Amino acid sequence: MHKLGRKLFYCFLVVLTINLSLGGLVKVASASTDSFYRxxxxxxxxxxxxxxxxxxxKNANKTYPIASLTKILTLAVIEQDIRDHKLSWNQKIKITPAVxxxxxxWHFSNVQLNAGESYTVRQLAESMMIVSADGSTEALALADAGSTAAFNKKMQAMARKAGVTDAKIYNMIGLPNKDLGKNKLKGVDGDAENKLSAKDLALISQYMIKHYPETLKITKKKFANFKITEGQEYQMVNINALLPQNGYAPKDWEIDGLKTGNTDAAGKCIVTTGTYMGxxxxxxxxHTKGDWNNQSKMQKEFYEKLAASYQPVELQNIQQLSKRVQHTRIVHAKKHRTVSLALAKKSTWIWVPRNTTWKQTHPTVVIKHSKQSLTGRLEAPVKKGQRVGYLNLQLQGLPEMQIPIKATQTIASRGFWK
Structure with a gap:
């Protein structure tokens, strides 16, 4: 072949490779399935x-008012400060007239707190999470940071730790700013409410459960007594209707948290968590539709449909999926050879449709690199153990699953993964 002809042919191959790679990425990004649940x-x-x-x-990345779901983040801050010995569970907090x-x-969710009386951090935290007591929440935050603004900064820092970078936080309770009276933020609209997305709240809840598992010891309590003053107690009844033996407890699940909320702007909101097969x-x-019973019913249905249609299965290696996706070819100078890939983690558990095979998940390899994410190819050098992309699984009725993969050897000289 003429020298110029070879160059043109090579350019054609490069363009063809890039177009094929881009086409594959677009296909992966646009693939979808009908959800098993609405x-x-x-x-x-x-x-x-x-x-x-x-x-x-569903609209998972859009931010909305979250009402008392805010208290999940509030408790995370309190628990971290207890870890750091800035507070203690048995520390007593004196109630100010404003709190x-x-x-x-009576307009708010509460247990009675008397000005001048002192209550422990544990008492206030329990009433905050079990019956969503707004006064208890305010008392905790102000004792911890001194002001609403100072505690807001702590909440924003905690949200960032959980992977949330755009939290709109105005107070520790989730009420409109004006409802905090003397402790409201100055220079902020009275109707301003905390706003987060559904995904944000899941990430914060995930972070809290992982780093402060003691939270669940509070949120799974169905009953707790709150001593208001000598000779006067209030029996708190957990408002989470999905807890075990409650009316909307899902079959085969052990629900142990987490929080509900409600304001005019936020509507009825809820975060629940529980375990199935560990x-x-x-x-x-x-902003769930209908009344509280309908909200609980919807959550119950989700858990039961998930367990009925899917099961968590352990993926230990790529070979389980397909030999086809275990290897990828590397163009290295004029030589061609096969390089194996591996899961970035030793194993991972994946919810998959019952009575299905790994082959039916249509596993595909997507090579992705910060410098060449659009070409679908990774240029050498590549280090052993370096993440080079992900496996994409299509799961009927669930969003696509992406599992990080790594190279199993070092490629020192220039070349291209394909």
Missing amino acids: MDARAAYAIDADTGQVLYQ AKVAND HRVILVGL
Whole structure:
């Protein structure tokens, strides 16, 4: 072949390779399946708490008012400060008149707090999570940071740790700013409310359960006594209707958290979590339709349909999926050879349709690199153990699953993964 002809032919091959790679990536990105479940809510999101596998999503990245779901983030801050010995569970907090005014306002979710009385951090935290007590929440935050603004900064820092970078936080409770009276933020609209997405709340809940598992010891309590003053107690009844033996407890699941919320702007909101066969799932619903019973019914249906149609299965290596996706070819100078790939982690658990095979998940390899993410090829040098892309699985009724993969050897000189 003429020298110029060879160059043109080579350029044609390069363009063809890039187009094929781009076509594959577009196909992966656009592939979708009908969801096994529909939640009648403004937004929703569900994940496996250990792997992060997305099990359901609806408007998951849009931010909305979240009402008292805010208290999940509030408690995470309190628990971290207890870890850092800035607070202790048995520490007593004296109630100010301003906090007592919020605590004893019938418009809000509360247990009675008397000005001048002292209550332990544990008492206040339990009432915050079990019956969503707004006054208790305010008392905790102000004792911890000194002001609403200072505690907001702590909440935003905690959200960033959980992977949330755009949290709109105005107070520790989730009420409109004006409802905090003396402790509201100055220079901020009175109707301003905390806003997060359903995905944000799932990430925060996931972070909290992983780093502060003691949270679940509080949220799974069905009953707890709150001592208001000497000789006066209030029996708190957990408002989570999905807890075991409650009316909407899902079959075969052990629900042990997490929080509900409600304001005019946010509507009825909920985050629940529980385990099935040792695997924890987190489910978020924002502005769910209907009454509280309908909200609980929808959540119950999600858990039961998930367990009926899917099961968590351990993927230990690529060979389980297909020999075809175990290897990839590397063009190295004029030589061709095969290089094997491996899972980035030793194994991972994946929710898959019951009575299905790995082959039916249509596994495909997507090579992705920060410098050449659009070509589908990875240029050498490549180090052994370096993540080079992911495996894409199509799971009927669930969002696609992406599993990170790594190279199993070092390629020092120039060449291209294909």
